[in-house]
Amino acid sequence: MYNLIKSKSRTGSRKHGSRTLEVGGKARRMDVLINDPIAFMQGLINSGYTSMEDGDPESSDLMRSMQNPNGQMSKVFIEEDLQVMRDWLGAGCPIPAEEPPRMEVVSTHRFIHKM
Numbered sequence: 001m002y003n004l005i006k007s008k009s010r011t012g013s014r015k016h017g018s019r020t021l022e023v024g025g026k027a028r029r030m031d032v033l034i035n036d037p038i039a040f041m042q043g044l045i046n047s048g049y050t051s052m053e054d055g056d057p058e059s060s061d062l063m064r065s066m067q068n069p070n071g072q073m074s075k076v077f078i079e080e081d082l083q084v085m086r087d088w089l090g091a092g093c094p095i096p097a098e099e100p101p102r103m104e105v106v107s108t109h110r111f112i113h114k115m
């Protein structure tokens with residue numbers, strides 16, 4: 001879920017207007033918050049988007065907004081993305097303790113052997 005939010009943050013930061021999510025007791029703008037996936041996840045939980053009936057991810061407002069044919073997000077997310085969200089909801093919306101490691105190789109090391 002962290003990586004999904006991160007991958008959509010560029011478009012998402014232009015599309016959420018002045019909508020807000022609650023983080024740390026304050027209403028914070030979604031378009032700014034989406035650049036901080038951990039805070040964004042926390043905001044989705046605090047603002048009730050992850051609440052479910054009978055533990056069914058489809059009953060959450062998060063899945064409803066993603067699949068609302070009149071909304072814009074139904075045109076942005078593919079089935080694999082939706083499954084990432086369902087799995088996150090089904091697992092109880094875990095928040096990573098810290099930023100997961102980046103995927104790319106950040107450095108290579110040349111070993112110089114001294115005889």
Ligand code: HEM
Pocket residue numbers: 004005008009011012015016019044049061062065068070071072073076
């Ligand atoms: C994983 C990333 C994202 C999450 C979790 C997310 C979540 C949400 C939530 C919870 C709402 C409020 C829905 C409501 O109360 O009706 C919303 C609204 C909206 N989002 Fe996102 N969003 C994400 C990325 C994006 C992206 C990439 C776009 C680009 C088009 C976008 C466009 C919108 C729009 C236009 C709305 C207003 C209502 C609508 O058209 O459905 N979002 N989003």
